[in-house]
Amino acid sequence: MLEILSALNSPCGGEEHIKKYIKTKLSGACEDSVGNLIYRNKGGDKKLVIYCSLDEDAIVVMSQKDGKINFAHVGDKKIHPGDTVSFGGYKGVVCSDNKEKPTEDMYIRTVGNVEIETASIGNLEGEYYCEENVVFMKEAAARVAVCSMIECADCESDFDTYFVFGVMGKKSSRGLVAALREIKPDKVLLFEQTEKENLTVKFLATGYVCSRELVEEITEIEPSVEKEVDSKAKSAVSFAECENAVCVGVPVKFANNIRQEINLDIKDKILNIIRKTMKKGCE
């Protein structure tokens, strides 16, 4: 499933393909007004949201002239001349004429100088590669979280659980905010990447402090989880607008690159956290 998810392009604002695939796995999943894909497992009365984002960095065609495409980049990955971009069936390469500062004044040239329609949304290319239990892929943390959420979606739950596969994660987690304002959950469990070596629970990030109880809950479920304290780190959880929100960091290497490295041993721990959180009762 992970390899399929990796092959499905899902740039911010153009997540249709990956949503379509998830719907084949979770029939009954539907989209809200901003495009989040939500699957509901109606267990108990109190609402639990389990969230991860679906989108990857987007390349938006702004204008083009003489074969040069002027683009906007939405996301957090570093782009360099030589990176490959895909617009549906068309490929392009990021270029720059600025020899001193090549990452400034970048543009895209398509293969065969094919013209791409303005406002088209493309994505950066990054192939999937697996060796033993180590995988190189785009949005590694989020994709592993998506896989885990799909596998747990129909598990027994003491909560009215909403699995939110969010859009616009790269745009200050707009999809997350929209979903939470609609659902108004009692508790939120989010997954995102961390640069630490182990699974973490984010105790402190920019604009966010997690309650001790929630941190203890996660460390009780999965003792190997490390407490991550970084007041300068950005985290989607700071947008959660919910007191009972906790963020689990999924460890990856090369977090700012188009492809990250992830050890799949982590997946069992993520599954454990999701299943036990769903069964944690309405405390």
Place this chain on the structure above:
Amino acid sequence: MDSILKTLCNIDSVSGRENELRDYIIEMVKPYADKIQVDSIGNLYVLKKGTNPKKKIMLCAHMDEVGMIVSSITDDGYIRFKIIGGIDESVLVAKRVRIGDKKVLGVTGIKAVHLLPKDKRKEKVDYKEMYIDIGASSKNDAEEIVKIGDPVYFDTKAEKLGELCKGKALDDRGGCYALMMLLRETFENDVVYVFTVQEEVGLRGASVAARFVKPDECIVVDCTTCLDMLDVDESKMSTHLGKGVAVTVVDSATFVNKEFREKLVSCSEKFQYKNVPVGGNDAGAVHINNIKTASLSLPGRYIHSQVSLASPKDIENLITTIKNYLKEN
């Protein structure tokens, strides 16, 4: 230049002080409205019921403009100020302004360049070194007509400039004007016309309005940057005057729903995409309330300064695009 647009541009309405403009809009839209309401933050809601409503559509334009606020008065009667909204400080020097309800006239000033040390002359202007001269000779004199907290507006006359409209705050009087024209028609669906407040200081009115109205969809109507001027690289020109309504794909606050955007484009006789993903508007505050939202803008040169320019053809195009959408959907 249309007289309503002229009046809209001439009325003073800095963020947090939108009452005068709101009163004018209420007066003008009363004959066409089914219901008018003002909320506690100052947003104006005008409901126009549909003939056979299946959904509730919100159209949104902001009433406020960028400006300044009096922060202190010197012993010599000069006025110090702070900026409201995003203004490039270099456009503030040597400008005519009006202060407060009494519309006290003043001129912005700064230390003359020949009095500055040579190394300081090329530095960026800092508004903290500026002041407003109202011709007072003492603090007491000044305090008789100006108070701390008084809003400060650019003193600009709205008029035609060649083929274009010139005025203060076409951002977003152009949008307000479009909504007022659309209000004269009845459509199939219920339409709530929302004139928001405090957009320039953080999309505050729209954030409240979205949760109050809870529409099925929303079109934000604003005025956006237009950099089709001398010495600007074409790749940096966000929009062009006269090339139609500007459709946002992505900006700093929003990634517009693709399907909705494409539907709006199909309703437009002349459109352009906003080429540079900078800036943001009320759409940023509306869509995170789980509301399908799109943004249509009027291209405007020199916005967020004393004077801005827009094309009457673009205004017409903006109104027609929305009208076609409301008729067909």
